[in-house]
Amino acid sequence: MLKALLAGIATVLVSFSLVATASAATGLQTFDFFGSGPPGTPRTVAASGPISGVGTVVIGSDVAGPGGTRIATTTWGFREGSVFVTLTYTFQPSFDPHTCMESSYLTGTWRITGATGRYAGATGSGTFSGPNSVYYRRTASGCSSNAYLHVTRFRFWGIATVI
Numbered sequence: 613m614l615k616a617l618l619a620g621i622a623t624v625l626v627s628f629s630l631v632a633t634a635s636a637a638t639g640l641q642t643f644d645f646f647g648s649g650p651p652g653t654p655r656t657v658a659a660s661g662p663i664s665g666v667g668t669v670v671i672g673s674d675v676a677g678p679g680g681t682r683i684a685t686t687t688w689g690f691r692e693g694s695v696f697v698t699l700t701y702t703f704q705p706s707f708d709p710h711t712c713m714e715s716s717y718l719t720g721t722w723r724i725t726g727a728t729g730r731y732a733g734a735t736g737s738g739t740f741s742g743p744n745s746v747y748y749r750r751t752a753s754g755c756s757s758n759a760y761l762h763v764t765r766f767r768f769w770g771i772a773t774v775i
Contacts, residue, residue: 637662641736641772643688643722645669648763651746655764657688662774663731665690681720693729697722703744712748712755717741722768731774738770 639661647655647669655669667690677683677700684699701720708715719741727734747761 636773636775638771638773641738641768641770643740643766643768645740645742645766645768646764648761651759651762653762659688659690662772663690663695663734663736665692667691685725690729690731693727693731695724695731695734696726698725699740701740709755712750714746714748716744718744718766722770724772733775734772736770736772738768740766740768742766 641661672685674684703716703718705716723737745763748755
């Protein structure tokens with residue numbers, strides 16, 4: 613009788629374990645992050661993988677990091693929930709005083725630091741890269757110091773898990 617009871621408990625525990633495992637989705641995650649508009653304008657993100665859908669990206673902060681890197685905290689809002697992503701990146705800007713345009717190519721890493729809604733408990737990380745252009749107005753004395761247009765297109769790759 614004790615053997616039967618222990619076997620029954622073991623069966624229930626294995627069943628709960630399988631249910632918990634089956635509800636988690638882990639896989640290749642891609643994000644396309646793009647947009648144009650005045651600096652500070654939310655960008656669009658299209659996601660494919662465990663996190664999927666189209667949403668908006670809001671940059672919370674973008675500060676200098678160690679070794680010449682930059683660190684940006686971002687919120688990626690989707691209909692089913694938000695994902696908080698930290699970006700660590702480098703870039704080499706090139707400014708053209710004739711066109712008043714700054715061009716750069718960003719490369720770096722991304723990491724999910726939190727999430728809400730359907731994505732609560734999500735984890736993930738990977739790499740990203742892409743071009744970034746900033747346009748300034750021409751003035752009588754050259755180029756203004758205030759950007760009027762910011763154009764971005766980044767591609768993110770990695771692995772993500774949604775519980």
